[in-house]
Amino acid sequence: MEEKIIIKNLCKEFYDPQRGIVKAVDNVSFSAYKGEVFGLLGPNGAGKTTTLRMMATLMKPNSGSIQIAGYDTENDPRNVRRSIGYMSSSTALYPRLSPREIITYFAELNDYPKNEIPMRVEKIIRYFGIGDYADTYSEKLSTGMKQITSIARTIVHDPPVLILDEPSSGLDVIVAQKIHNYINDLKNEGKTIIFSSHNMGEVEKICDRIGIINNGKLLTVGTINELRTISSKYYLEEIFIYFVNEFEKRVENAY
Amino acid sequence: MKILISLYLKDLLRNKMLGIMVILVPIIFYPLIYWGITQFLMVKSGFEESRKVNLYYRIVDPGFSDLKDSIAAIRSLVPVETAEPETEKNGISLIVTRLNELPRYEVLLDSSNAVHKSFYGGLEEKLTAYYQTELEKLMTDKNYQKEYFRVYNIESVNIEGQNEIITKILSFIIPLMAVISIISSVAAASVELGSGHSEDKTTETTLTIPADRKDVILSKFFTVVIYGMLAGLVNFILLVTMIIVIFKNMIGQVEAGLADFDWGLIINFKNLSISFVSLVLIAFFVSLIFVTAAGFASKRKDGNIMVSPFTAIITYLPLVIVIPAIEPNILIAMTPVLNIAFALKLIISNDLNIAFIAEAVAFSFIWVIVMYRFLFPFLLEEEVLLGYSNTSLIRKIKIKMGKWKKK
Ligand SMILES: Nc1ncnc2c1ncn2[C@@H]1O[C@H](COP(=O)(O)OP(=O)(O)OP(=O)(O)O)[C@@H](O)[C@H]1O
Numbered sequence: 001m002e003e004k005i006i007i008k009n010l011c012k013e014f015y016d017p018q019r020g021i022v023k024a025v026d027n028v029s030f031s032a033y034k035g036e037v038f039g040l041l042g043p044n045g046a047g048k049t050t051t052l053r054m055m056a057t058l059m060k061p062n063s064g065s066i067q068i069a070g071y072d073t074e075n076d077p078r079n080v081r082r083s084i085g086y087m088s089s090s091t092a093l094y095p096r097l098s099p100r101e102i103i104t105y106f107a108e109l110n111d112y113p114k115n116e117i118p119m120r121v122e123k124i125i126r127y128f129g130i131g132d133y134a135d136t137y138s139e140k141l142s143t144g145m146k147q148i149t150s151i152a153r154t155i156v157h158d159p160p161v162l163i164l165d166e167p168s169s170g171l172d173v174i175v176a177q178k179i180h181n182y183i184n185d186l187k188n189e190g191k192t193i194i195f196s197s198h199n200m201g202e203v204e205k206i207c208d209r210i211g212i213i214n215n216g217k218l219l220t221v222g223t224i225n226e227l228r229t230i231s232s233k234y235y236l237e238e239i240f241i242y243f244v245n246e247f248e249k250r251v252e253n254a255y
Numbered sequence: 256m257k258i259l260i261s262l263y264l265k266d267l268l269r270n271k272m273l274g275i276m277v278i279l280v281p282i283i284f285y286p287l288i289y290w291g292i293t294q295f296l297m298v299k300s301g302f303e304e305s306r307k308v309n310l311y312y313r314i315v316d317p318g319f320s321d322l323k324d325s326i327a328a329i330r331s332l333v334p335v336e337t338a339e340p341e342t343e344k345n346g347i348s349l350i351v352t353r354l355n356e357l358p359r360y361e362v363l364l365d366s367s368n369a370v371h372k373s374f375y376g377g378l379e380e381k382l383t384a385y386y387q388t389e390l391e392k393l394m395t396d397k398n399y400q401k402e403y404f405r406v407y408n409i410e411s412v413n414i415e416g417q418n419e420i421i422t423k424i425l426s427f428i429i430p431l432m433a434v435i436s437i438i439s440s441v442a443a444a445s446v447e448l449g450s451g452h453s454e455d456k457t458t459e460t461t462l463t464i465p466a467d468r469k470d471v472i473l474s475k476f477f478t479v480v481i482y483g484m485l486a487g488l489v490n491f492i493l494l495v496t497m498i499i500v501i502f503k504n505m506i507g508q509v510e511a512g513l514a515d516f517d518w519g520l521i522i523n524f525k526n527l528s529i530s531f532v533s534l535v536l537i538a539f540f541v542s543l544i545f546v547t548a549a550g551f552a553s554k555r556k557d558g559n560i561m562v563s564p565f566t567a568i569i570t571y572l573p574l575v576i577v578i579p580a581i582e583p584n585i586l587i588a589m590t591p592v593l594n595i596a597f598a599l600k601l602i603i604s605n606d607l608n609i610a611f612i613a614e615a616v617a618f619s620f621i622w623v624i625v626m627y628r629f630l631f632p633f634l635l636e637e638e639v640l641l642g643y644s645n646t647s648l649i650r651k652i653k654i655k656m657g658k659w660k661k662k
């Protein structure tokens with residue numbers, strides 16, 4: 001299988017006046033393959049967003065390396081950006097532009113072939129069912145509509161790798177379901193999708209493999225069945241707690 | 256970059272609150288300011304006290320002293336006998352000497368002042384009549400032929416008058432208004448693009464397009480510059496409209512005689528084109544300062560706090576140009592924004608001070624380099640871009656300072 005994302009020994013520290021140095025990401029390594037959905041599961045402040053931001057070349061790691069679609073984020077950030085669609089944890093739409101305008105602009109900004117843009121935008125709008133509100137200013141849209149527009153904006157230039165930060169947080173089940181279906185479709189098109197979440201059910205349902213992250217450390221990586229076998233637990237909540245406890249035991253033993 | 260600018264600009268132009276503010280501010284302020292100017296002008300010319308004008312005169316040749324009586328007969332003209340009428344500026348001055356046996360008049364007046372002009376009509380009549388009687392006397396006395404004499408012998412000299420005063424006043428009011436309106440709109444736009452985009456997290460998505468980080472941020476500068484210029488243009492049109500509609504009407508009401516003011520002195524191609532270039536430069540500088548300031552804030556609220564002291568400083572800077580006594584000097588040339596505003600003032604009042612303009616340009620150039628080399632890199636820091644500037648930036652600066660110290 002073709003490795004689309006290779007992350008090795010990734011570290012990122014922040015300085016916080018109250019807490020001192022915060023190790024937001026601590027020696028994280030994993031890979032993701034073509035046509036795979038990889039879920040980064042962790043509680044608030046675990047370091048998910050920081051990891052994804054480093055993958056999207058928004059932040060530079062303190063150490064370690066990231067390769068996306070064969071390009072290194074450090075040496076070749078432009079080609080990395082060309083290969084990814086990144087969706088931040090907020091919908092991040094320009095309030096006074098309509099979904100159609102935003103999608104068109106991002107096709108242009110991502111160097112999509114100019115003459116194919118109108119067709120591509122129409123196709124995307126139809127696929128995501130944005131038609132009804134395609135020409136409304138995005139500040140007037142509901143959270144769900146915004147999120148769907150945001151995903152449409154992320155994939156309009158047809159990148160091989162998608163990085164989605166909590167794509168379904170704050171959405172009702174129907175919109176969340178829709179988004180899961182889109183992710184599934186994109187996977188079947190052969191895209192590599194990495195997304196973060198603290199929603200166990202969602203991760204269990206749509207991810208091929210799961211990485212559990214807590215306090216900046218990647219505790220384990222595997223398919224849901226592998227994780228079940230190792231932990232001999234069935235529900236993901238229990239599996240999660242198992243790995244957190246296991247890790248703490250290991251740390252205690254080390255002292 | 257072009258696409259980004261178009262995207263930013265579209266979002267900005269559709270911001271109605273911003274647009275209303277940009278248009279409303281001058282609508283409220285311009286009439287106020289013009290009211291102020293007219294009051295100022297009226298006081299200066301003393302029009303509002305009475306419709307009387309002093310006539311300062313000196314009759315050098317005692318033989319013509321009976322002219323006094325005919326002058327005194329002119330209604331509303333107050334004759335004041337003085338040794339040096341030529342030094343009096345707020346009235347009409349008259350010096351009477353003798354030339355070829357006949358009176359020679361030297362009249363000093365402000366030809367652009369309609370009140371002076373209208374009284375001059377009456378004065379001229381009397382002077383000519385007096386000349387005629389003297390001529391008749393001379394002819395009967397000496398039996399001269401009429402053809403040998405010039406019938407008319409008044410030499411009038413124009414003194415610096417209303418036109419010059421208005422040119423002076425407008426030459427600072429126009430740049431001042433344009434600069435202030437540009438500053439206010441640029442400040443608002445900067446907060447929107449600098450802090451608003453961090454707040455909405457839209458910067459985060461534009462930074463993942465296959466372009467340079469630098470280009471993404473520079474696009475913001477240019478968008479703000481363009482917005483500032485558009486605002487400046489709208490303001491300029493409003494300004495001219497106000498001048499034509501309100502100012503002229505006001506003047507008409509007080510009969511201050513500005514109706515025949517030659518607007519071509521100020522609104523001409525040279526001035527307009529130079530103003531345009533200066534305003535672009537000012538918009539550029541102010542954007543540079545404001546986008547940088549707002550860039551360090553991750554919320555609109557904080558952005559406003561960051562920008563407002565700069566707005567205050569930069570708005571009051573051009574006020575310096577209102578003070579007529581201030582001469583162009585090196586300190587003004589060194590101050591960004593002020594130097595361009597001042598140069599603009601000089602150019603509009605036809606005072607081409609090449610040395611000062613060259614200094615202003617040179618220092619502006621230095622400022623751009625300083626900003627680009629030392630401030631801009633901070634804006635590209637990820638903490639600033641992603642909105643954590645308050646924690647890490649100070650530390651970064653400390654680290655950098657530490658490195659310099661070691662060196
Ligand atoms: N730029 C920054 N400066 C300082 N601290 C930061 C910065 N970014 C993140 N952190 C800290 O790093 C840690 C990890 O944050 P991160 O945003 O990656 O977590 P997360 O897993 O995405 O959490 P959430 O579920 O809340 O989104 C947190 O403690 C956070 O406060």
Ligand SMILES: [Mg+2]
Binds near residue numbers: 049050089
């Ligand atoms: Mg997060």
